[in-house]
Amino acid sequence: EAGVAQSPRYKIIEKRQSVAFWCNPISGHATLYWYQQILGQGPKLLIQFQNNGVVDDSQLPKDRFSAERLKGVDSTLKIQPAKLEDSAVYLCASTRYRDNTEAFFGQGTRLTVV
Amino acid sequence: AQTVTQSQPEMSVQEAETVTLSCTYDTSENNYYLFWYKQPPSRQMILVIRQEAYKQQNATENRFSVNFQKAAKSFSLKISDSQLGDTAMYFCAFEIGNQFYFGTGTSLTVIP
Numbered sequence: 001e002a003g004v005a006q007s008p009r010y011k012i013i014e015k016r017q018s019v020a021f022w023c024n025p026i027s028g029h030a031t032l033y034w035y036q037q038i039l040g041q042g043p044k045l046l047i048q049f050q051n052n053g054v055v056d057d058s059q060l061p062k063d064r065f066s067a068e069r070l071k072g073v074d075s076t077l078k079i080q081p082a083k084l085e086d087s088a089v090y091l092c093a094s095t096r097y098r099d100n101t102e103a104f105f106g107q108g109t110r111l112t113v114v
Numbered sequence: 115a116q117t118v119t120q121s122q123p124e125m126s127v128q129e130a131e132t133v134t135l136s137c138t139y140d141t142s143e144n145n146y147y148l149f150w151y152k153q154p155p156s157r158q159m160i161l162v163i164r165q166e167a168y169k170q171q172n173a174t175e176n177r178f179s180v181n182f183q184k185a186a187k188s189f190s191l192k193i194s195d196s197q198l199g200d201t202a203m204y205f206c207a208f209e210i211g212n213q214f215y216f217g218t219g220t221s222l223t224v225i226p
Contacts, residue, residue, distance in 0.1 A: 042216035
C-alpha cells in the first residue's frame with residue numbers, strides 16, 4: 001500500500017508570512033495526526049482527526065495554526081503568521097483502526113522561518 | 115499525565131556489537147501498546163517493534179528485541195549485531211486510545 005504522502009518536503013519563509021502543508025494518509029486510515037518536531041526533540045501532537053472531526057487540538061496554537069480535513073481524507077495544516085520558533089519538521093501520521101495500532105508516518109516537511 | 119522518558123540522548127556502538135536503549139514511561143492505564151520507532155536522516159519514522167502491554171512475552175523482530183517490565187514501566191530496546199544502517203534517532207512511544215506519547219529520542223551511531 002502507498003505510504004503517507006506529505007508536501008512540500010522543504011519550505012523556507014520569512015517571519016510573518018503564511019505557509020501550508022498537505023498530507024494524504026494511507027487509504028482507509030480514519031485517524032490522522034499532525035506533529036511538530038523541533039530539532040532534538042520528540043514529536044509533539046498538534047492536532048488529531050478522526051475522519052473529518054477533531055479529536056484533540058489542545059496543543060495547537062490556534063491564534064496562528066489551523067488545520068482541516070474536510071472530506072475525511074487528506075488534510076492541510078496552515079500557519080499564519082509564522083514565527084521564528086515555528087521552525088521545525090511537521091510530521092503527518094495516520095492509523096488504520098480506532099485503537100491499539102501503529103502509526104504510519106510521512107517523510108515530513110522541514111520548515112525554516114527566517 | 116502520560117510521559118515517556120529516554121535518559122540517553124546519544125549512544126554509540128561498534129558495528130556487529132549489541133546495544134540497549136532505555137525507556138521508561140508513566141501511565142495509570144492498564145491497556146496500551148508500546149513502540150520503538152526509528153527516524154533516520156531521511157526523517158521518516160519507521161516502526162521497529164511493538165509490544166502489547168497485556169502480553170508478558172517480550173517482542174522480538176529479527177535483530178531487535180525488547181525487555182518489557184510492566185511493573186517497573188520500563189521498555190528497553192536491544193539491537194543485536196548492529197549494522198551501519200541502524201544509525202538513526204530512536205523514539206520510544208506508547209499508545210492509549212489512539213493517542214501516542216513520544217520520548218525525546220536517543221541518537222544512535224553505529225561505528226564501522
